[in-house]
Amino acid sequence: SLWLPSVKDNLIICCCIRWLFLPFLCLSLSVFKNPVCKVYRFQTVDSKWMLVREQMEECTLSFSIPKQLLSLYIQEDMGRVQDLRELGELSPHWDNLRKEVVTRYGGLISSYQETLAELDKVTGRSFKPSCCKAQKSLEFIPINLHTQRMRVTCPRKTDTIYDIVTVGAPAAHFQGFKCGGLQRLLSRYEAEKKSFSTAYQCIYYSPEHTAKAQEVLSTMSILQPLITNLADQLLQAAQEHSSTGLRDALKMLSDKVSQLPNPSMHLLIHLSYPFISLYYTSSLPPLIFPVGDWREQLCPLVTRLKDCVMEVVEKAKKAMTFVLLQEAACSIPQGFLLQQRRDVVFSQALAALACGFIMRLYAGMQDKSFLRQLHLVGLVAQFESLLSTYSEEIGMLEDMEFGISDLRRVLFKITEAKTEDISELQPLVCGRRDHFTVEVPLPRLVFQTLPEEIKEGKPLQVFPVLFNVGINEQQTIAERFGDISLQERINQKNFEILEAYYKSLSEKVPLECLPCFQTQSDIKELLETLGQNVVTKKRKNVEILWIAGMICRRLNGIRFTSCKSAKDRTSMSVTLEQCALLRDEHQLSKDFFIRLMFGSQKEITWLNLITTLSSKKNTCYYKLPQ
Structure with missing residues (x-):
């Protein structure tokens, strides 16, 4: 017989469910807010129905991580100034140089203090829209940092979750790209520093x-x-x-x-x-x-x-x-300007990485295989970039390359929160420029379920990789008349990092513990295919991005997608990826494929257009895809 619960039974069930999931609800509320949800029902190829729920959220780390970093930068530079003063009496030549260096540090500290004061005044929103990307007071904040989760319920298998983080390219938009990005600027700076060392009677020291x-x-x-x-x-x-x-x-x-x-x-x-x-x-x-x-x-x-x-x-x-x-x-004055640029780019990149790590951690909290992989090897964080290698976007890509590379200096640590209060569940950043640790507090009930190695504070590694394929009309110009060697070098270098990560993973964790997918392609085969595509001369070879994304999901990794502002190109890429996942993994009917294209990602575009349209600069409206 069918049991129909009474009103009293329903209340008891709801209270039990709320009690069981309250710690996980607190986790989500502590970092993610302002959700935009859409639910769809689509037919599969065998005429059954699947339920698709997608949810896009803002992330409070957009502001909290940069603010913490600014405080650490100020603290570190003030320590440097104190160390310089404690050198004692120096010769007149070196004493004058010390005064000049201290003055430069003072200017940097003052600038960071002003920026931090301005950020403390910001209330209400949890993301930076693209119209503010060149705003001085917000230069440390990532552009349009959002999370996107698609949950699929279908008769064939248990519920499946697909997560992705969307963010604008980590770059120094306020400082501009007239002379290029970090890659070009630092190369030129190192060459010039040798001549400066002779003029200042200094010994040349390499970055190492x-x-x-x-x-x-x-x-x-x-x-x-x-x-x-x-x-x-x-x-x-x-x-x-x-x-x-x-x-x-x-x-x-x-x-x-x-x-x-x-x-x-x-x-x-x-x-x-x-x-x-x-x-x-x-x-x-x-x-x-x-x-x-x-x-x-x-x-x-x-x-x-x-x-x-x-x-x-x-x-x-x-x-x-x-x-x-x-x-x-x-290094005076160029070295300090480059340090500031690098700080800006790293701040944006770390906010995105922390957001993705926490989202992935929350999703895998009850997956023993994932937690084992997390503390034995670490996670791969795959950044998919759609920037062109033309005009100012090549400077953005040069900045982004360094920002993602600098994330290798970051470790994560899971800690037990002092209380269940949401404010106690905010991630904390500690360390200095050469090494940062992000501490992620969890409620006691959740923390107790973790492996002993994680509970004892073992540092958790993340392996960031960046793959870029320009797809817009500017990339067409770059491929016909310009230079795409930067893109080729980035893809080749990061393929080698990804390959090394897989080798380390396969030695320490049984591959049977990794997620199962309907498409039966072996990870090793996918890596070989990716390696071939990376060295193949082919225009707008989006296969690189597709295969890298597939490998990342199979490795329990964290997925990021970005372009200049994380609006049009990013939204289209994410929506297409979701369509492909439903088609390949859940047998989506072809008749419903086009309908699914209209998802919550377009909300990012509308959120960014509100300011633009209200100021009557509505040419952006006519550039939107129909």
């Missing part, structure tokens, strides 16, 4: 050398307090006569000291022998332990260690700061 100097400074600032804390733990264990505590503290202390840069190892190595001797002594049976106060015996050694570490840190800090002073002196 300056990056190493920054890494040493960062490592020192982290390790010094850790070593001091572990030395105190060692004394505490000695006071308690805990042989286990001594061994553990000594092992951790030894590990941290060994992480200090190589020059410091020579200064500290002589201190290791008393500790090693103690280690072996404390491993003996209790009756053979040395008599007396352990803490009293250890205190002189620990004091010497702390003093030595302090001396090493101070010397290394001054040496590396002087290296960076020389690099900065040779």
Whole structure:
């Protein structure tokens, strides 16, 4: 017999469902807002019906991530200024250069503080429309960052979700592209810096050398307090006569000291022998332990260690700061302008990546295979770009290439939220320019379901890859009369990264754990086909984008699509991709294929046209596809 629930039963069921899914609802509300939903019913080739629900949302990270980054940039640059002042007395030549560098840093800090103050005034909206892409106060904000989710319910299989993030090309639109983007500007800058070094009586340092100097400074600032804390733990264990505590503290202390840069190892190595001797002594049976106060015996050694570490840190800090002073002196003023441009582009790219990572994490929270892949290997983040290699868009692509590449310096970490409040579930960014970590808080009930490795704070990697194929009329001009070598180089380079990721994944995770699709193409075969297309000379070879997208979905990856403003080209690409997924994976009837083209993605275009149309610049209206 068929059971028909009463009103009371319905209330109980609704309360239970709400209680079960409340943590997941809080997750969604903390990051995504202002949904636009559409539901369709389409017929399959075997005359059955499928239900398709698509939902587009704005993302609060559009503003929160850039604001956090700006605060970190300000903090880092203020630290640099302080380090320069602590160099002490310098010769008149170097003192003048230091003053000039400090002045430049002061200008950068002041500019970032003004931008942060302007962003704090923004209320109401959670995305930057394309009409504001060249606005100074919003230059760190990504353009039109939205999420798009398509949920398919059909008789043949369980519900399937397809996610994609749409965003305008991460680029310095306010600064413009008259002289190109980051790729061209940085290449020219490195060549010119060698001549500057002679004029300023400086040693030329390559980007690798300056990056190493920054890494040493960062490592020192982290390790010094850790070593001091572990030395105190060692004394505490000695006071308690805990042989286990001594061994553990000594092992951790030894590990941290060994992480200090190589020059410091020579200064500290002589201190290791008393500790090693103690280690072996404390491993003996209790009756053979040395008599007396352990803490009293250890205190002189620990004091010497702390003093030595302090001396090493101070010397290394001054040496590396002087290296960076020389690099900065040779860089005036172009180096600071390029740093600002790179900060802008990275801010937009990181906001998009964090949005995509969180969306993918929320969707895979109950998928054990996905979580295993996440902590063992990491996720691939595939950026699909539709920019042309002509005029100003080639500068955008040069910016975007560097922005996506810089995302390799980012790690993610899952943490347990202090409370269930939505404000406590906002992602937090920490670190400095050479390395950032995005902490993603989860409610306690959700956090407890994660694998132990993730709960213990294991850093989670993301492997960003960028594939670009220009598709508009400007690309036609570029292919006939211009140069598309930038696009070819980007696609080839990122194919190699994707191939290396797949190799690493196949070695650590059984491929049976990856998602199943109706189209039976093997990932290895798809990679071979992609490799062939990348090196093939073919105009507007959109097969590159199609195959890269298929591989990304099969690898549990994060999908991004972008063009200049994430409106027309992006909307058409996403809608076509959804149509193809319904046709290939869910047997959509051909009669319904065209109808499905009218989806929620056109809402992005209308949202961006509101300002334009109200200001009577309605030529944009006539350029829209019919």
